[in-house]
Amino acid sequence: xxxxxxxxxxxxxxxxxxxxxxxxxxxxxxxxxxxxxxxxxxxxxxxxxxxxxxxxxxxxxxxxxxxxxxxxxxxxxxxxxxxxxxxxxxxxxxxxxxxxxxxxxxxxxxxxxxxxxxxxx
Amino acid sequence: xxxxxxxxxxxxxxxxxxxxxxxxxxxxxxxxxxxxxxxxxxxxxxxxxxxxxxxxxxxxxxxxxxxxxxxxxxxxxxxxxxxxxxxxxxxxxxxxxxxxxxxxxxxxxxxxxxxxxxxxxxxxxxxxxxxxxxxxxxxxxxxxxxxxxxxxxxxxxxxxxxxxxxxxxxxxxxxxxxxxxxxxxxxxxxxxxxxxxxxxxxxxxxxxxxxxxxxxxxxxxxxxxxxxxxxxxxxxxxxxxxxxxxxxxxxxxxxxxxxxxxxxxxxxxxxxxxxxxxxxxxxxxxxxxxxxxxxxxxxxxxxxxxxxxxxxxxxxxxxxxxxxxxxxxxxxxxxxxxxxxxxxxxxxxxxxxxxxxxxxxxxxxxxxxxxxxxxxxxxxxxxxxxxxxxxxxxxxxxxxxxxxxxxxxxxxxxxxxxxxx
Ligand SMILES: Cc1cc2nc3c(=O)[nH]c(=O)nc-3n(C[C@H](O)[C@H](O)[C@H](O)COP(=O)(O)OP(=O)(O)OC[C@H]3O[C@@H](n4cnc5c(N)ncnc54)[C@H](O)[C@@H]3O)c2cc1C
Ligand code: SF4
Numbered sequence: 255x256x257x258x259x260x261x262x263x264x265x266x267x268x269x270x271x272x273x274x275x276x277x278x279x280x281x282x283x284x285x286x287x288x289x290x291x292x293x294x295x296x297x298x299x300x301x302x303x304x305x306x307x308x309x310x311x312x313x314x315x316x317x318x319x320x321x322x323x324x325x326x327x328x329x330x331x332x333x334x335x336x337x338x339x340x341x342x343x344x345x346x347x348x349x350x351x352x353x354x355x356x357x358x359x360x361x362x363x364x365x366x367x368x369x370x371x372x373x374x375x
Numbered sequence: 376x377x378x379x380x381x382x383x384x385x386x387x388x389x390x391x392x393x394x395x396x397x398x399x400x401x402x403x404x405x406x407x408x409x410x411x412x413x414x415x416x417x418x419x420x421x422x423x424x425x426x427x428x429x430x431x432x433x434x435x436x437x438x439x440x441x442x443x444x445x446x447x448x449x450x451x452x453x454x455x456x457x458x459x460x461x462x463x464x465x466x467x468x469x470x471x472x473x474x475x476x477x478x479x480x481x482x483x484x485x486x487x488x489x490x491x492x493x494x495x496x497x498x499x500x501x502x503x504x505x506x507x508x509x510x511x512x513x514x515x516x517x518x519x520x521x522x523x524x525x526x527x528x529x530x531x532x533x534x535x536x537x538x539x540x541x542x543x544x545x546x547x548x549x550x551x552x553x554x555x556x557x558x559x560x561x562x563x564x565x566x567x568x569x570x571x572x573x574x575x576x577x578x579x580x581x582x583x584x585x586x587x588x589x590x591x592x593x594x595x596x597x598x599x600x601x602x603x604x605x606x607x608x609x610x611x612x613x614x615x616x617x618x619x620x621x622x623x624x625x626x627x628x629x630x631x632x633x634x635x636x637x638x639x640x641x642x643x644x645x646x647x648x649x650x651x652x653x654x655x656x657x658x659x660x661x662x663x664x665x666x667x668x669x670x671x672x673x674x675x676x677x678x679x680x681x682x683x684x685x686x687x688x689x690x691x692x693x694x695x696x697x698x699x700x701x702x703x704x705x706x707x708x709x710x711x712x713x714x715x716x717x718x719x720x721x722x723x724x725x726x727x728x729x730x731x732x733x734x735x736x737x738x739x740x741x742x743x744x745x746x747x748x749x750x751x752x753x754x755x756x757x758x759x760x761x762x763x764x765x766x767x768x769x770x771x772x773x774x775x776x777x778x779x780x781x782x783x784x785x786x787x788x789x790x791x792x793x794x795x796x
Pocket of ligand 2: 262264268286290291
């Protein structure tokens with residue numbers, strides 16, 4: 255039996271939740287004050303996902319960097335691959351909010367999009 | 376001399392929302408003065424997401440949130456000047472500013488909105504003994520370096536202070552390949568949002584040491600390590616608890632302080648609990664026609680509330696210019712923070728000038744669980760709301776209703792306090 259300890263972030267209470275796991279199966283969730291905590295904990299231990307935000311170099315723009323994000327959540331375990339994949343690329347100015355900077359980042363099927371406008375010099 | 380109905384000092388989220396609201400309230404002669412090379416303020420360097428949940432019902436990054444307001448400013452044709460630093464404002468509302476094109480120049484305003492934001496507390500205020508080697512940065516400076524200039528301040532990092540900027544930078548630098556060894560917090564609780572502790576520290580196994588501080592910094596030219604120690608209840612290091620952490624970088628995230636040199640210079644009365652101006656229900660300072668909003672008024676953690684507050688300031692400034700904001704009557708009700716409540720914004724209410732409802736924002740001084748937020752009209756309790764938890768890191772609010780206040784003739788003070796169950 256595996257025990258996972260989590261802090262629920264669904265409200266400022268921040269309940270300490272304990273999840274008992276049998277392999278990848280959730281056996282018991284305890285410590286949560288309400289149902290939302292259980293939903294959060296189940297997702298966290300079986301399929302944790304995050305939005306990733308980082309920056310990419312810009313060539314010929316008014317700024318050197320443009321901020322970007324994953325269009326939707328990606329698996330937590332893919333976060334550093336995602337940042338690595340964007341490390342050595344550069345995009346040409348102009349860049350607009352929502353422009354696709356890279357499609358299917360790190361094999362997640364999710365696009366990287368710009369979150370800032372950078373105009374040409 | 377050039378003149379405008381409303382001049383707004385600062386083009387961050389507060390300044391932008393104030394401008395948009397003033398314009399929508401019927402004022403067309405508006406000018407925003409911003410010292411940076413772009414509008415948007417601190418949001419330009421906050422590339423993480425989590426902004427705008429209240430305002431737009433979606434999670435935006437800082438630059439995206441800022442752009443939504445910049446777009447409105449452009450669409451409404453509101454004027455702004457970038458790279459323009461305001462040097463001084465006189466009581467008569469003459470603004471002295473400087474930029475490359477015009478040099479030093481003066482502008483006369485009928486109303487002024489202060490929206491200068493805040494800056495980070497510096498390490499000078501920290502009292503860490505020893506040398507001052509390279510490699511010590513404020514968390515916000517590091518954020519600017521990494522996110523706007525693409526530079527990494529170092530590879531092995533210790534962070535002092537668990538404010539949100541420090542937490543966000545722990546994650547950011549980890550993802551960029553640095554090793555963040557520990558975050559030390561002097562207080563027995565973190566000043567940061569819970570979600571940031573989970574998603575920026577727990578996600579990466581970065582330990583958070585509460586009731587700990589830096590007692591020594593090693594290295595002469597460049598930081599080589601820091602020594603942490605546990606502190607007792609009075610904040611004094613406990614001998615024998617020292618632990619050494621080799622590192623090349625120390626980030627300080629020890630709090631923000633409203634940027635009020637200009638306000639002080641013009642004689643605006645200040646609140647010692649917020650380090651921001653004392654304001655009335657209209658967010659007007661003791662100087663008639665001078666309003667304040669956003670982080671210059673009190674430090675906010677959610678930009679949505681900055682925008683909301685700033686929109687109120689913009690609307691009130693517009694009423695003032697139009698002559699619709701009555702002179703303050705003799706009847707002012709004091710708002711008194713008590714028992715657990717550190718401050719309230721505003722500090723006074725003139726019931727004749729207030730809107731149908733008024734949002735009073737405040738912060739508590741410690742963590743309280745299963746408590747009540749209560750408001751007393753003089754000695755009578757009129758509002759009591761159960762809260763599972765309140766904490767210093769999260770701003771609280773209550774709403775006051777004009778109709779209810781008007782029923783209490785002769786009301787002198789409204790006291791806001793935390794009552795334990
Ligand atoms: C690192 C960090 C992370 C944050 N994370 C979040 C988050 O995840 N979610 C969220 O909702 N909120 C977050 N916030 C809070 C939110 O971003 C701020 O509360 C908000 O930006 C404050 O807006 P403001 O306009 O009052 O100040 P600022 O954004 O600081 O803008 C003030 C502007 O005034 C200008 N200025 C100052 N003095 C002068 C002068 N003399 N002349 C001309 N211009 C001047 C400055 O250049 C600046 O542009 C974060 C804040 C910080 C610092
Ligand atoms: S379990 Fe419920 S009460 Fe506890 S933190 Fe999560 S949402 Fe809040």
